Structure formats: C-alpha cells, structure tokens
Amino acid sequence: xxxxxxxxATARGETSIHILRLSGPQAGTIISKCFIPQSLERWSRGENxxxxxxxxxxxxxxxxxxxxxxxxAPFSFTGEDVYEVNCHGGVFVAQRILQSFLRHGARFAEPxxxxxxxxxNGKLDLIQAEAIIDLISSRTDSAADLALNQLSGGxxxxxxxxxxxxxxxLAFIEASIDFPEDEVDEMDRKTLETRVxxxxxxVRHLLEGxxxxxxxxxxxxxxxxxxxxxxKSSLLNALLNEERAIVTDIPGTTRDEIRESVSVGGILLQLxxxxxxxxxxxxxxxxxxxxxxxxxxxxxxVLLVVIAGHPLTNDERHILMTYSEKTIIIVNKIDLLxxxxxxxxxxxxxxxxxxxxxxxxFDELEIEIQKRVYRGEVISASDPLISNVRQISILELxxxxxxxxxxxxxxxxxxxxxxxxxxxxxxxxxEITGHNVQESLLEDIFSxxxxxx
Numbered sequence: 001x002x003x004x005x006x007x008x009a010t011a012r013g014e015t016s017i018h019i020l021r022l023s024g025p026q027a028g029t030i031i032s033k034c035f036i037p038q039s040l041e042r043w044s045r046g047e048n049x050x051x052x053x054x055x056x057x058x059x060x061x062x063x064x065x066x067x068x069x070x071x072x073a074p075f076s077f078t079g080e081d082v083y084e085v086n087c088h089g090g091v092f093v094a095q096r097i098l099q100s101f102l103r104h105g106a107r108f109a110e111p112x113x114x115x116x117x118x119x120x121n122g123k124l125d126l127i128q129a130e131a132i133i134d135l136i137s138s139r140t141d142s143a144a145d146l147a148l149n150q151l152s153g154g155x156x157x158x159x160x161x162x163x164x165x166x167x168x169x170l171a172f173i174e175a176s177i178d179f180p181e182d183e184v185d186e187m188d189r190k191t192l193e194t195r196v197x198x199x200x201x202x203v204r205h206l207l208e209g210x211x212x213x214x215x216x217x218x219x220x221x222x223x224x225x226x227x228x229x230x231x232k233s234s235l236l237n238a239l240l241n242e243e244r245a246i247v248t249d250i251p252g253t254t255r256d257e258i259r260e261s262v263s264v265g266g267i268l269l270q271l272x273x274x275x276x277x278x279x280x281x282x283x284x285x286x287x288x289x290x291x292x293x294x295x296x297x298x299x300x301x302v303l304l305v306v307i308a309g310h311p312l313t314n315d316e317r318h319i320l321m322t323y324s325e326k327t328i329i330i331v332n333k334i335d336l337l338x339x340x341x342x343x344x345x346x347x348x349x350x351x352x353x354x355x356x357x358x359x360x361x362f363d364e365l366e367i368e369i370q371k372r373v374y375r376g377e378v379i380s381a382s383d384p385l386i387s388n389v390r391q392i393s394i395l396e397l398x399x400x401x402x403x404x405x406x407x408x409x410x411x412x413x414x415x416x417x418x419x420x421x422x423x424x425x426x427x428x429x430x431e432i433t434g435h436n437v438q439e440s441l442l443e444d445i446f447s448x449x450x451x452x453x
Contacts, residue, residue, distance in 0.1 A: 001117065001120065001359060002024075002025065003024055003106075003107045004022065004023065004024025004026040004027050004105065004106045004109070005022075005023055005024055005025075005106060005109035005112075005113055005114070005117075005379075006020060006021065006022045006098065006102065006105050006106040006107070006108065006109060007020070007021055007098075007108065007114070007137065007451050007452035008094055008098060008451070009021040009084070009452040009453070010022055010089075010452075012091065014089055014090060014091060015089035015151075016089045016094070016440060017086050017087065017088065017089045018086075018087050018088070018089050018090075018094040019086055019087075020084070020087070020094060020097055020098055020101070020228050021082065021083075021084050021109075021452060022082065022083045022084070022086045022101060022106060023076070023078045023080045023081070023082045023083075023109075023114055023117065024080055024081070024087070024352075025080065025411070026105055026106070027080070027081040027082065027083050027106075027138075027338045028081050028083070029070065029105075030101060030104045030105055030106055030298065030414060031056035031083045031085075033104050034055055034056055034057060034058055034100055034101070035052075035055070035056055035057075035066070035068055036054050036055045036057060037052045037053070037054040037068075037084075037238060038053045038054050038055075039052070039053075043447075046072075047070070048070065048071065048072045049069075049071060049075075050054070050069070050070050050073060051067050051069050051086075051156070052068045052069075052070065053065070053066075053067055054066060054082055055067065056085065056087065056100075058096075058100040058103070059249065063066075063087075063093065063097055064087045064088055064093050064094050064096075064102065065088075066086055066097075067085075067086040068083055068085055068086070069083065069084040069085075069086070070082075070083055071083075071084070073174055074121070075186075076247045078117040078118045078121060079117065079118060079121030079122065079123045080116055080117060081119065082416065084336065085097060089309075090248045091410050094409055095204065097244060099450065101146070102105055103282070109451060109452065110446075110447075110448050110451070111446065111448070111450060111451050111453075112366050112445075112446030112447060112449025112450075112453055113446065113448050114453060115129050115132055115446060115449055115453055116129075116446040116450070119434060121444075121445075124151075124323035125156050125433045125434050125444070126432065126433055126434030126437065127150055127155050127156045127159065127325065127391065127432065127433060128150065128151050128153065128392075129434075129445065129446070130150075130154060130391070130445060131147045131150035131151040132147075132151060132449070132453065133153075133448055133449060134146070134147035134387070134388070135147035135148060135151060135218055136450075136453075137261065138217075139219075139261065139268055140216075140263040140267065140268045140356065141263075141266050142216045142267065142268075143216050143217055143268065146213060146216045146217060146385055146387060147217075149384070149385075150384075150387075154383075154384045154426060155385070157384070158206060158300065158384040159206075159386075159429065159432055159433055160433065161202075162199060162202055162206075162283075162398075163426070163429045163430065163433065163435070163444070165198070165199040165202070165424045166199060166402075166422060166425050166429060167420055167426065168195065168236070169192065169195050169196055169199065170368070170419065170422045170423065172191075172192055172195070173192070173415050173418050173422060174419065176188065176415045176439075177415050177416055177419065184297060184427045185363060187414070188383055191410060192409055192418075193406065193409045193410065193438070194240070195290070196405055196406045196409065196422075197406060199402060200399060200402045200403060200406060202273040203398060203399045203402065204299075204399060206384070206386055206395065207386070207395055207396060207399065208390045209383070209384075209385045209386065210385070210395075212374055212384045212385060213385035213387030214387050214392065215267065215300075215373050215387050215389070216266075216267070216268075216373070216387060217387035218268075218387075219261065219267070219268030219269060219270045220268065220269050220270065220300050220301050220369075220373070221270050221272075221298065221299050221300040221301070222268060222269040222270060222271050222272065222299065222300070222301040222302075222303060223272045223274060223292075223296055223299040223301070223302050223303070223304070224236060224273050224274060224303045224305060225270065225274050225277065225292060225295075225296060225302060225303070225304055225319065226273065226276060226277070226304060226305035226306060226316070227276050227277055227306075227307075227313055227315070227316070228276030228277075229276065229307055230276070230305045230306060230307050230332055230333075231307075231332040231333060232273055232274070232276065232305050233273055233354050234356040234357075235303070235305060235330065235332070235356050236258065236260065236271060236273040238356050238359065238362070239262050239264065239269070239271065239362075240260055240262050240271075241250070258272070258273040259271065259272050260273075263367070264320070264366050264369055265366035265367070265369055265370045266370075267369055267370065267373050269301070269369075271297050272293065272299070273289070274295055275288030275289050275291065275292050275294035276289075277289055277292055277293075277315045277380070278395075294441045295439050296319065296322075296323060296368055298447055299326065299330070300326060301326055302319065302323050302327040302328070302371070303324050303328055303330055303365075304316065304320070304327050304328070304329050304330065305332050305354075306329060306330070306331055306332065306335065307331075307332060307333055308331045308333050308334045308337050308353070309333075309336070309337050316341060320335060328350060328351070328365070328368055328369075329350065329352070329354065330351070330352055330354045330361065331351050331352065331353050332354045332355065332356060333354075333355060333356075333357075334353045334355050334360065335355040335357055335358050335360070336355060341360035348405065350368060352364045352365055352368065377422060390445075391432050393430050394428050394429070394431050395428075395432065397428045398428035398429045400424045401421045401422070401424040401425035401428060402421070402422070402425045404421045405418055405421035405422050405425065408421060
C-alpha cells in the first residue's frame with residue numbers, strides 16, 4: 001500500500017487509444033516528472049476529475065501527446081491519488097510510457113491490485129469486488145444486470161442487514177451473560193428465539209434466490225437428447241443461428257458431444273448436442289450414446305426431442321420417468337402431421353409443439369425456460385440475488401450455525417453456550433463482505449482479475 005503502482009488498463013495490441021493507470025502516494029510526483037500540460041495554469045490549480053491535454057516526455061524526449069485524467073484521494077476508485085494517461089494506441093508507445101513510470105519509482109501492479117486497494121481503503125466491499133469479475137465475464141443481459149446490482153451495493157445491503165441482525169442477537173446474549181444477577185425470564189428467551197428465527201428466514205430466502213442467481217451468472221447446463229434423426233442438431237443450429245452441427249437424413253450423424261453456449265430469454269444455456277439414443281452395433285456410435293446417458297445425469301435442463309405422431313420409445317419413457325423434473329419435451333416436426341395425434345405424453349410433463357423447419361415453438365421454449373429459472377417469480381434487476389459459489393457456501397454455513405443456535409434456545413441451554421453458535425454465524429457472514437477475511441483469501445480472489453483492473 002506504500003508503493004505507487006502502474007499498469008496498462010486496456011487490452012494489449014494495436015487500438016485507437018491505450019490507458020495507463022497510476023495509483024499510490026507518489027503518483028502526483030511521478031506524473032509531474034513526465035507530463036507537460038498544455039495549460040499549466042489549469043493543471044496547477046489541482047482540480048479533481050479533470051482531463052488535461054499535454055506532452056508526455058522522459059529524459060527530455062517527447063514520447064506522445066496525451067490526455068491525463070486526475071482523480072485525487074479519497075474520491076478515486078482506489079481511494080488513492082490516481083492518474084490515467086490516455087495515449088495513442090500503439091503497443092510501442094504504451095510500453096515506453098509504462099517503462100518511464102517504472103524508472104521514476106512506480107511498481108508494476110499485480111493482477112487485481114487496483115481493486116484490492118479499493119477494498120482495503122473501504123471504497124468497496126468483497127461482494128462488490130467479486131461483482132467486478134462477474135461483470136467483465138458476463139455473457140447475457142441478465143448476468144450483466146445481476147453483476148451491476150451487486151457492484152452498486154444491492155446485495156451488500158442485504159448481507160449487511162443480516163449481519164446487523166446477528167450482531168443485535170449477540171448483544172442481547174452478551175448482556176444476559178454480563179448481568180447474571182438479573183433473572184432471565186421466559187419472555188427473554190422467547191424474544192431471542194423470535195429474533196433468531198427472523199434472521200434464519202431472511203437467510204433462507206436469500207439462499208433460495210441463489211439458485212436463480214447462480215444460473216444467471218454461470219448459465220444452465222442443458223442437454224439436447226432424443227433418438228437419431230429427430231432434429232436435435234437442427235435445434236442446436238437454430239438456437240445458435242449458425243450451422244454448428246452437421247445435419248443429414250442419415251441417422252447417427254452426431255456421434256460425439258457438441259458443446260456451445262447461447263442466450264435464450266436472457267438465460268445462458270450451456271448446450272450439449274448428444275448422439276441419438278438407440279440400439280447399435282457400431283462401436284463409435286455406442287460410445288457416443290454412453291456419453292449421452294452420462295450427460296443426462298449432470299444436466300440441469302434436458303430438452304427431450306421426440307417426433308410428432310410417433311409413440312414414445314422405451315428410452316424416451318425412461319428419460320421422462322428418471323429426469324421428469326428437469327425435462328422439457330419438444331415435439332418436433334409438427335409441420336409433417338396431417339390428422340395424426342401429436343404424441344402420447346403423460347399429463348404432468350410439459351411439452352411444446354415444435355417445428356425447427358418452420359421456426360415454430362421457439363417463443364414457447366423461451367417462456368418455459370424463464371419459468372423454470374425464475375420459478376414463477378417476478379425478479380427485477382434491483383432484487384438482491386447471491387450468485388457467487390464462495391458466498392453461497394459461506395451463507396449456508398451461517399444458516400447452519402443460526403439453526404444450531406435456535407435449537408440451543410429451544411432446549412433451554414445456558415446463554416454462554418448460545419453465544420458460541422451465534423458468534424460463529426457472525427464470523428461466517430463477515431467473511432462474505434470482507435469484515436473478517438484472511439489475506440490468503442484476498443490473494444485468491446484478486447489474482448483472478450486481469451492486470452490493470
């Protein structure tokens with residue numbers, strides 16, 4: 001934190017401009033050695049949040065004409081003095097400016113070090129820091145909106161409210177321990193039980209929403225399955241809007257898994273097109289079918305494609321019986337039907353009349369996927385959703401500790417025993433926001449950032 005750090009904040013390579021970010025206690029001194037502003041009077045006023053045109057030079061040699069942005073502590077992203085140099089986008093130009101900063105005392109920033117300093121200086125908490133990674137890596141509008149909500153503090157407020165509730169419970173218990181001469185009546189235990197139960201309910205509600213949050217962040221593992229030549233690869237190509245899989249009238253064309261990603265209704269589907277399930281003597285095709293059955297076991301969503309007007313096969317019925325909760329039946333090729341019955345499907349299983357050829361059923365499929373992800377609830381961008389695996393696992397541990405504390409209250413155990421579980425719950429929830437976190441965890445989190453972020 002005593003060093004002044006510098007890094008290229010834009011992607012390497014030729015581009016219109018490059019941005020170099022300088023942050024730390026000596027940032028102002030270092031920039032003054034290299035930057036000659038066009039308006040010295042304006043620069044000398046030291047105004048915050050300004051862009052200043054000038055010349056960047058080193059050892060009396062002009063390196064580039066630049067724009068320098070000045071953001072002074074404590075109002076910058078890192079909470080330190082920050083200068084951003086906008087130079088022309090040549091790789092060589094940016095490298096020379098970077099080397100100049102290093103010669104004048106700056107140190108090359110580690111991955112995520114700017115964001116780490118922002119966290120250590122109290123400019124953002126650990127939830128917001130991790131949301132930066134999610135925003136950068138988001139691949140759908142829903143994932144980006146979720147990350148932006150977390151970055152703006154929506155989830156942090158919900159977690160901090162829970163932490164405050166646990167602190168109040170702990171204070172209630174500690175007061176009872178500190179004043180043993182005051183008789184604790186049954187009313188106090190009932191009050192404590194009500195408070196703990198309230199926090200548990202709020203934690204469970206947040207954990208329930210994490211199922212949706214995780215899907216919006218990471219996507220839905222989706223397997224397209226069915227007998228040969230039902231239109232699985234055609235469906236994949238239509239969803240991707242490109243000819244990704246080979247489509248022929250010959251059964252068994254797809255023999256291995258094809259994996260792609262696509263956004264459907266704002267939900268990222270991690271699609272797997274599989275080999276058609278059937279009896280075969282072909283060794284390669286049989287190996288592909290074995291992979292299909294394995295893919296079904298780990299899938300979060302199964303798109304079972306069947307042929308309109310044809311009875312279900314034993315394999316299709318087995319899939320319905322085994323994976324009914326996560327299966328959507330796509331009754332394909334309805335355009336080929338005349339007066340035949342579409343297909344005999346159990347009433348409890350949702351199915352969609354479909355024609356990949358005529359592009360029918362895609363809107364209905366989108367709606368059905370959204371229903372499953374949001375579970376019938378209306379969720380807006382402002383709703384706090386927890387989506388990070390680390391945060392979810394810690395919140396589950398916090399909930400377990402609170403439930404153990406509730407059990408101790410109901411069993412009438414001494415107050416000092418009650419405090420153990422509540423303290424543990426407080427420690428867990430503090431790890432989510434960063435109020436209580438080890439350096440090794442910080443290193444692990446911020447090392448995932450790119451250099452310059």
